[in-house]
Amino acid sequence: MEFCDDCGSMMKTEGDVWVCGSCGAEKARSESAEKQAVTTQGQEESEIVDTSEVDPGDMGPTTRERCPECGNERAFYEMKQIRSADESETRFFTCTECEHKWREDDH
Template sequence: MNKFCGDCATLLDVQEHQNYCFACNKGFKKLNSQQKVVQEKVYVHQTAAEFLHQEARPLIDEECPKCGHGRAYYTTQQMRSADEGQTVFFECVKCGYKYKTNT
């Protein structure tokens, strides 16, 4: 049975009288075979490329005029004078069709 450090979750070096963690420089008393692991640490690994490919644009329930799909990414921008409404740009999630509306 593998034994792991309770502080940093590093695999312990099994020695005769104790288990030793090289990362923390600590020795741990050996557990008898009756004891069980009651806590598990899970580390999520994500590469920079995976992180950058995640979609960060906001979504809205908007029907695409081309394919009829009900979800679209959107952005807003003030295209006209300040006393007029903004322009909302949409991009269909399914087909990528881009369209806009003035509000």
């Protein structure tokens, strides 16, 4: 991925050059730089994070968050990076009353 030096927009490849879709600026492509680029292709996403073995006293801080199961207004929370580094963290909640667990992703 390359960004335009003139306007900061993301550039697209067209043959041997990067072309800015916003201002039309062009930049030569570098094969060696592109080989060193890190991509998210082939990385696995983790869908399940098990917090069932964690003692409620060790769950950490609480926040005002409505439990979808019992309606209680407090929940323990924890944030984990479960997807690629360029995506936001996932927030995991555990109700302080019924111990129902749910998660919230930014989309």
